[in-house]
Amino acid sequence: MTGQLIREAFASARSGPVASIVTIIMVTGMILAVMLTTGRTVGAEQNVLGSIDSAGTRSIVIRAEDSAGVTADALNRMAGIEGIEWAGAFSSAIDSTNGINPDGTRVPVRFAYGTNLARLDINTPSPLPGELAYASQTALDQLGLIDIAGSITLTTGSNYAVAGRINVPDFLTGFEPLALVPQPNATGTEPINVIVVIAERPDLVAPVSAAVLSVLAADDPTKITVQTSAALAELRALIEGQLGSFSRGLVLALLGLTGALVAILLYGLVMMRRKDFGRRRALGATRSYIVTLLLAQTALLATAGIAIGTIGSVIALLALGDPLPGLAFTAALAILTLVTALIAALVPALVASRREPIRELRVP
Known part of the structure; x- marks a missing residue:
């Protein structure tokens, strides 16, 4: 069942190439923006704190x-x-x-x-x-x-x-x-x-x-x-607090923006494909299956965007000679981005699952 769902999610993503490409580009851009701003700051912060922690x-x-x-x-x-x-x-x-x-x-x-x-x-x-x-x-x-x-x-x-x-x-x-x-x-x-x-x-x-x-x-x-x-210990706390506050604020803002754009895009996709979802419901697809299908499709697209954005940002940071933010930050960013995309896709998925088959099939 899981393999069939993934295959269908992949086919659904291919059937709407414009929306899929735009979703990947948005996620990729979000990863690049965070890694080249906050990620660079975190890398520099880790270098400074590492020196202070000697x-x-x-x-x-x-x-x-x-x-x-x-x-x-x-x-x-x-x-x-x-x-x-x-x-x-x-x-x-x-x-x-x-x-x-x-x-x-x-x-x-x-x-x-x-x-x-x-x-x-x-x-x-x-x-x-x-x-x-x-x-x-x-x-x-x-x-x-x-x-x-x-x-x-x-x-x-x-x-x-x-x-x-x-x-x-x-x-x-x-x-x-x-x-x-x-x-x-x-x-x-x-x-x-x-x-x-x-x-x-x-x-x-x-x-x-x-x-x-x-x-x-x-x-x-x-x-x-x-x-x-002790003075250096106080300086460390001050540096960590200021840089950490700036980094968290920027990441949350970018995540919120990306989530909103994904939600708008998927909602538009649902409206354009409402007849397709009506057919699925008429053929016996449950509401939970429709929701899961859209979330799986979003997860596939977000994962592709995360991978492209992460690889691209690492290459850019290395080319610029900037410190990398570390595996923990990169993994946390990838997980947060994926979770944000799934949460953003939840409302459009619920809307798609509640479309009445008869009503949608009557739409010319």
Whole structure:
């Protein structure tokens, strides 16, 4: 039954080529208009928000003076806070030099605490816990350890073999040149001077910052300063709200216009083919069948227009070098367009289904 209905809907669409072509053109034009305006805006919005959502804009940097009394066990208390993507703690900086060149350039070294240091390309578990150092490319260049072979000597006299290069994420670029000595077996009593926390989302920066401060257990909270990207989180919300409002308004307007045009076109088609629908009713076609037939015909034409419009708009955006709006937006637009066309066709379909066979067949 379904296959027969589709075949009949296709034949009905072919029997009225002008109306069918106009319907396809209207749907195609609607898709092109939305994709080349709102779609382009959404693509640009996604690029902007993607930049704002980078880890560097979700970072919370807490600095504690030596007298603040913050220790490494703060990380254990922070483990119960929801909304934290990554956290690490660092000691105060200690100068170091190349192990074989004590008069060389000095590079600050920090002891690092945390369970997810692998994000920095630090080997975990460490083959020699607490005895290996890792450095960024900038630090290695200044130390003269370009081949990552050698050791560093701290001004305290401690010596550490350099085991690898650190992949410095954007939220740690402010600490360059960066050299770290991981402390996987820390007791929790070690003093720390810097805690870096990355929130899962920009809107969580403020609440996560407050929660982290509440579990630091500092001896002197006045010796603690917090640097967050809360302003960027607010900017993100503002950008998303303004662009989203504009995009929704334009899409709704175009959908409404397209729906109205489809309804008018199909109503005219029904009036021109009323004798045909009268014959169908006289031959036993039910009202529901007539409605379903017209909706199926509309769905076929709308699908063709959606496909042509989507392919054409993607080609145009790529040719213009504009960002694509993404699969989710494109699929949502296609579904909304199809639903709009079907809703617009519903009234003409109901009108066609209520034509009286005898009355229509008497029309000359």
